[in-house]
Structures are given as C-alpha cells and as structure tokens.
Amino acid sequence: MFKSVLLASAALIVAMPSLAQPVISATRISQDIRVVSSDAYAGRGITTPAEQKTIDFLTKGFAAAGFEPGGPDGKWTQDVHLRQFKVVDPKVNLAFADGSTLDLRQGEEITVSTRGTTSDVSFAKTPIVFVGYGVTAPERGWDDFKGVDVRGKIIVVLINDPDFPEPTLNTFNGKAMTYYGRWTYKYEEAARRGAAGVMIIHDADAASYGWATVKNSNTGPKFDIVRPDPSATSPKLESWISLDTAQKLFAASGQDLGALRVAARSKDFKPVELSATLNGSYKVNATEIVTRNVIARLPGTSRPDETIVYGGHWDHLGTGTPDADGDAIFNGAVDNGTGIAALLELARTYGKGPKPQRSVVMIAFTAEESGLLGSEYYASNPVYPLSKTVAGINMDALNVSGRTRDVAVTGYGQSSLEDMLKLYAAGQNRTVVPEPTPEAGGFFRSDHFPFVKRGVPMLDAHSGDDMVKGGVAAGRAAHEDYEEKRYHQANDEWSAKWDLSGMVEDVTLYYRIGYALANSDLWPTWRDSSEFKAARDKTAAERK
Missing domain, CATH: 3.50.30.30 (Glucose Oxidase; domain 1)
Structure with missing residues (x-):
C-alpha cells in the first residue's frame, strides 16, 4: 500500500507543472503577523474584545481571497461551548x-x-x-x-x-x-x-x-x-x-x-x-462561555464532499502579570501569529489559482492554549464529515529565523503524508527528518491531534534545525532562545529583523501537498504500525 501511495504521489508532481512557482509572499505574511500580534489585539485572549477583532480580521482576509463562509448555517464561525x-x-x-x-x-x-x-x-x-x-x-x-x-x-x-x-x-x-x-x-x-x-x-x-x-x-x-x-x-x-x-x-x-x-x-x-x-x-x-472557530471554504468543482483541511489556532494568552519590563500583553507573534498569517496566505494562493476538484477548508481554531479545545470541539462536532476529510495540515509557531536544509516532522513515521512531503521537499533540496525532541510530546500538543485520534491523517511539519546559514548549531540556538525568552511570554512580539525565507519555503510545501491532494483521488493512509489506523479503517466504506 505504501509503495503505491508513494508512486501516486510522484505521479502527481509530474502531472502538475502549474505548481512550480506558487507565489508565497514574505511581505504579506509579515504584515499579517504584525497586525494580529500588535498591542491592539491584546494577546488575542478568547472571550475578550480581541476575539471579535481577530475574527473580523480573519473573515475579511478569507473573503478577499475568494473563500466563502465555511461554518454551520452559512456563517464564518462555529460556536464552541466551553466552561x-x-x-x-x-x-x-x-x-x-x-x-x-x-x-x-x-x-x-x-x-x-x-x-x-x-x-x-x-x-x-x-x-x-x-x-x-x-x-x-x-x-x-x-x-x-x-x-x-x-x-x-x-x-x-x-x-x-x-x-x-x-x-x-x-x-x-x-x-x-x-x-x-x-x-x-x-x-x-x-x-x-x-x-x-x-x-x-x-x-x-x-x-x-x-x-x-x-x-x-x-x-x-x-x-x-x-x-x-x-x-x-x-x-x-x-x-x-x-x-x-x-x-x-x-x-x-x-x-x-x-x-x-x-x-x-x-x-x-x-x-x-x-x-x-x-x-x-x-x-x-465557573461560567459557561461561547468562543468561536473561524472556518472558510473553497468548494471543490467535482468532489466537493471530500475535504482538505488547513488549521492553525488564532488564540493566545491575552494579558497577564507584567514582566520585569512592565509588559503585560502576551502578543503571541510566533505562537501563533505565524499560523494565522500562513492560513491567510494559503487562502490567497488558492484563490488566485485554478479551482480545486476537492474542497479546501481553512480553520482558525480557538482555545488551543486552553488545551486544544477549539479543535477538539470541531473534531467532536465536525462541519464536514471526518470520514471524507482527506487529510489536513496543521500550522503552529512557524519558522522566523531563515531557511533550513531540513523539514522536521512531529510524530514522524505515522502516515503517507510524510512521503509526499519528502517528494516536494526534495524539489527545494531539503531532507525530511524526525523532530529533534520527540520526548517533548509535540505530537500531542497542537490542533492536529483531535483529528488524529479520530483517524484523519494529519501533517505537522516545520523547518528543522539545520540552518542554511550556521547549520545545526544556529538552528538549535534560535530554538532555545525562543523557548527560553519568548515562548508564552510577553516578549513573543513581531520583529522587523525576522528572516521569513524559511517560513515561505514551508508554506510553499503545505500548498503543494494540499493542492496535489485536492486535485487527485488519492487518500493518504496510516502506516500499519500506527495506533490511529484502526480508527480510520472503521470508516473505509464511506470513501469507496
């Protein structure tokens, strides 16, 4: 099975010369991050005034890209009921x-x-x-x-x-x-x-x-x-x-x-x-609240009931105790302003190209920082059946430090999506490697996981540590610097000094994989050794 999936993936590359030069703009990505991580968005806390401000920004961007409302009852949002x-x-x-x-x-x-x-x-x-x-x-x-x-x-x-x-x-x-x-x-x-x-x-x-x-x-x-x-x-x-x-x-x-x-x-x-x-x-x-996922959809031309999902959470920590500099706003520029910007840039890229055969859905999840609750709610109450969700790509805390020679996969060894990634990464002269710290449990810590538990093949991949400028030492130093000084801290802010060339390459990969799937009859599969294969197999009859 895996060999046939790999050959089918390679055939897609040959058959789709239009994918050679998708235009992913670092300038637009940077501007979007700068906006949503500004103090005006007050750290994008859920159920705060910043929630509506963020939703308005996202829906305006999705609409401008040519997507339509993808939530229940023709709305841009899905209500998520939380306590x-x-x-x-x-x-x-x-x-x-x-x-x-x-x-x-x-x-x-x-x-x-x-x-x-x-x-x-x-x-x-x-x-x-x-x-x-x-x-x-x-x-x-x-x-x-x-x-x-x-x-x-x-x-x-x-x-x-x-x-x-x-x-x-x-x-x-x-x-x-x-x-x-x-x-x-x-x-x-x-x-x-x-x-x-x-x-x-x-x-x-x-x-x-x-x-x-x-x-x-x-x-x-x-x-x-x-x-x-x-x-x-x-x-x-x-x-x-x-x-x-x-x-x-x-x-x-x-x-x-x-x-x-x-x-x-x-x-x-x-x-x-x-x-x-x-x-x-x-x-x-204890109070019951309602927050919202933002969902945008580009309907497929011939198989609209089959869906490719791109996801990334819009929320961050909001405001909290001031740090040593008196800053109380946790801006969340990398986490996850980068994912928000990637969703919008992907929507623009799809909107400019030929309409796909399968539907493409962008979901900006709420309440990730509260325990993946927006994605858990969606996976428990899917707008589009998970059995007909072809695959998905999750984007969380993307690379702002420059190009890398490798692409790291979180939860490496799970599905055939990795084989598609290897083929497209090779076109960028990059290799695919396992995440460097699997002991950190990253596979369980982002919004792809509620889908994974229910059997949907999901890819969570990002720039590795082998930087084009400086090698592995530079990559690890950049990662450690972020973890120590900015992750979930007030210093996670936009910077004009960022080098987004690596993020552009990653987002290009996300587009190529998704677009190839959206214009084929390929269904990515779990490896036989994966603990999530059984959940997918239960709905196999619905994909025939």
Missing part, C-alpha cells in the same frame, strides 16, 4: 509531621487551577501520595498505583514518562514521549481514580519548558468543553509544583526525591505515602 474555571484567592500550604508548614504561593511554589469542579474547594489534612509517573498502561504491563486507593488524596507525579531519563529502557517508546507523559493524561488518570488533586513536579528538561511557561499557562482562567460531570475527567486541584518545593516536601517527609525518581522508572515501583498533608482553600468561579 471557564477561574480560581480566586488560593491559599494553600503543606503541613509536616514536625508541626512546621510551608506556604504555597500562586505562581511561585505552585500553580493552582481546576477544571474538575464548579464549587469552591477546601483541603484539611488531605493525605499526599507519590505515585511515580502516575501511569496505568496494561498493554505495557505497567501500573504505578499497585492497588493503592488514592480516592480523596493528593497524588504527586513526575512529568513525562518513565523512558525519558533512560530511553534505553524502551518501555514507553524510548526517547519519544507517549501520551502517558502528557500532563493532560496525569489529570485524567487522577480523576478516574477519584483523587482530590494532582501536583506535577516541574522539571524543565522533562517538560520541555521552564517555570515561567508553567506559571503563565496555569495561573489564569482554565477552560474545558462543557461536560455534565467535570469531575469525571479532571480533579478539583490541577497543579504544578516547582522542583525546589518538591525537594522540600520529600525531605521533610524523610524521603530522597532523587532516589525515588530513579525507582519510578521500574515496573516494580510502589507508591509512597508522604508524611505531609495539604491544607487550604480557594474559590472557583
């Missing part, structure tokens, strides 16, 4: 066996949030249990809980999964993070077991981001899709604690955190009751 949880006045502390206490300040020693209750929360001498990585994986013969009842207790867990510090164990795919390593899984498993709360021990390497990112992402309002019983999927305390705080907690309990972290890598690990309790309270203001 907002706002923690107010959190005052919590750890109490130790010797009678001493440690106050946990919001954003300093701990981040206090919840999506698991609409009522106020209080803790009084609540027991605390260390459960290693907090993983239950029967297919791998792994159970960190070993029958210990954690109902009504606080569990302390390590971030990532057991293979991260020792990939040669290869129990959880070695270096590449599995879903068991994601913080979302930790909270879900705690809720399934009836735990009162979770404290995730922060580790910058294992999390792939520093404490500033944790603080900025977890001290404001949290969101979830509206659920009849929010406690079914989230505990009433969802928190991170700093590594220094964790060390104090374990030391005061007579435990060696370093030794327990090593022990947690083994299937034989058993939970450890800590001689400390959690006390305190916080108010929870």
Whole structure:
C-alpha cells in the first residue's frame, strides 16, 4: 500500500507543472503577523474584545481571497461551548509531621487551577501520595498505583514518562514521549481514580519548558468543553509544583526525591505515602462561555464532499502579570501569529489559482492554549464529515529565523503524508527528518491531534534545525532562545529583523501537498504500525 501511495504521489508532481512557482509572499505574511500580534489585539485572549477583532480580521482576509463562509448555517464561525474555571484567592500550604508548614504561593511554589469542579474547594489534612509517573498502561504491563486507593488524596507525579531519563529502557517508546507523559493524561488518570488533586513536579528538561511557561499557562482562567460531570475527567486541584518545593516536601517527609525518581522508572515501583498533608482553600468561579472557530471554504468543482483541511489556532494568552519590563500583553507573534498569517496566505494562493476538484477548508481554531479545545470541539462536532476529510495540515509557531536544509516532522513515521512531503521537499533540496525532541510530546500538543485520534491523517511539519546559514548549531540556538525568552511570554512580539525565507519555503510545501491532494483521488493512509489506523479503517466504506 505504501509503495503505491508513494508512486501516486510522484505521479502527481509530474502531472502538475502549474505548481512550480506558487507565489508565497514574505511581505504579506509579515504584515499579517504584525497586525494580529500588535498591542491592539491584546494577546488575542478568547472571550475578550480581541476575539471579535481577530475574527473580523480573519473573515475579511478569507473573503478577499475568494473563500466563502465555511461554518454551520452559512456563517464564518462555529460556536464552541466551553466552561471557564477561574480560581480566586488560593491559599494553600503543606503541613509536616514536625508541626512546621510551608506556604504555597500562586505562581511561585505552585500553580493552582481546576477544571474538575464548579464549587469552591477546601483541603484539611488531605493525605499526599507519590505515585511515580502516575501511569496505568496494561498493554505495557505497567501500573504505578499497585492497588493503592488514592480516592480523596493528593497524588504527586513526575512529568513525562518513565523512558525519558533512560530511553534505553524502551518501555514507553524510548526517547519519544507517549501520551502517558502528557500532563493532560496525569489529570485524567487522577480523576478516574477519584483523587482530590494532582501536583506535577516541574522539571524543565522533562517538560520541555521552564517555570515561567508553567506559571503563565496555569495561573489564569482554565477552560474545558462543557461536560455534565467535570469531575469525571479532571480533579478539583490541577497543579504544578516547582522542583525546589518538591525537594522540600520529600525531605521533610524523610524521603530522597532523587532516589525515588530513579525507582519510578521500574515496573516494580510502589507508591509512597508522604508524611505531609495539604491544607487550604480557594474559590472557583465557573461560567459557561461561547468562543468561536473561524472556518472558510473553497468548494471543490467535482468532489466537493471530500475535504482538505488547513488549521492553525488564532488564540493566545491575552494579558497577564507584567514582566520585569512592565509588559503585560502576551502578543503571541510566533505562537501563533505565524499560523494565522500562513492560513491567510494559503487562502490567497488558492484563490488566485485554478479551482480545486476537492474542497479546501481553512480553520482558525480557538482555545488551543486552553488545551486544544477549539479543535477538539470541531473534531467532536465536525462541519464536514471526518470520514471524507482527506487529510489536513496543521500550522503552529512557524519558522522566523531563515531557511533550513531540513523539514522536521512531529510524530514522524505515522502516515503517507510524510512521503509526499519528502517528494516536494526534495524539489527545494531539503531532507525530511524526525523532530529533534520527540520526548517533548509535540505530537500531542497542537490542533492536529483531535483529528488524529479520530483517524484523519494529519501533517505537522516545520523547518528543522539545520540552518542554511550556521547549520545545526544556529538552528538549535534560535530554538532555545525562543523557548527560553519568548515562548508564552510577553516578549513573543513581531520583529522587523525576522528572516521569513524559511517560513515561505514551508508554506510553499503545505500548498503543494494540499493542492496535489485536492486535485487527485488519492487518500493518504496510516502506516500499519500506527495506533490511529484502526480508527480510520472503521470508516473505509464511506470513501469507496
């Protein structure tokens, strides 16, 4: 099957000389990023006045490109029903066996949030249990809980999964993070077991981001899709604690955190009751809100019921605590002003060319920063059937540092979309490589994933680290500089010094792959080894 898909992809290139020179403009891309990441857009927080401002900008751009409204009932938008949880006045502390206490300040020693209750929360001498990585994986013969009842207790867990510090164990795919390593899984498993709360021990390497990112992402309002019983999927305390705080907690309990972290890598690990309790309270203001996905569509000429999707989230963090320079606006220029600009530029490129046989849909998702909720809502309530969604391309935090010799694929090795990417990348004298840090779990952290879980082949690919100017060292330095100084921080701002030549090449690849699919009868496939193949196979009859 894969060989036939590869040959079909190669035939598409030969048959489509019109794709030789798609005009992707760095100037237009830069201007769009500059607009949506300006202070006037106040960080594009959902349900703020900036939401309507962003929607207006997007719909005007899509309409000018020749696309039509693609949402339900002929609208440009899809209503996304969410519940907002706002923690107010959190005052919590750890109490130790010797009678001493440690106050946990919001954003300093701990981040206090919840999506698991609409009522106020209080803790009084609540027991605390260390459960290693907090993983239950029967297919791998792994159970960190070993029958210990954690109902009504606080569990302390390590971030990532057991293979991260020792990939040669290869129990959880070695270096590449599995879903068991994601913080979302930790909270879900705690809720399934009836735990009162979770404290995730922060580790910058294992999390792939520093404490500033944790603080900025977890001290404001949290969101979830509206659920009849929010406690079914989230505990009433969802928190991170700093590594220094964790060390104090374990030391005061007579435990060696370093030794327990090593022990947690083994299937034989058993939970450890800590001689400390959690006390305190916080108010929870829960309100139901409606935010919106923006959807634009270019109908196909001969098979309009078959859809190619391009996606990228429009939202960012809005405003928050001022940084050292007094800047409280999290502009989100790279994350994800670049994706917004790419959607608009792709729409312009499609609008100028011959109309495709299949439909092309652009979706600017809301609430990605709240947990991929806009894309989750769309995938749960698709406007266009997922069984007839041919494939999709996700664009999030694109390259602003110049051309690269490689293209990195997040979740490498999953589908035949990678083979199409290799063919078109070769035309740019570029190679396709796996993402450099699969242990960071990037495959689970962007808007393609809700589609992937339901079987739709999705591509999440971007410039690699091998810069044309400076090589791998320069690429890694640029990535690390962004992660440390700008990611989810107020400094993520537009710059006239950016080199968008690499982004132009990436967006050109996205166009060529999508346009080829939109003018063929090719259906990309999952590899036989992919865990997502079964979901796609269930709807195979609908694609005949």
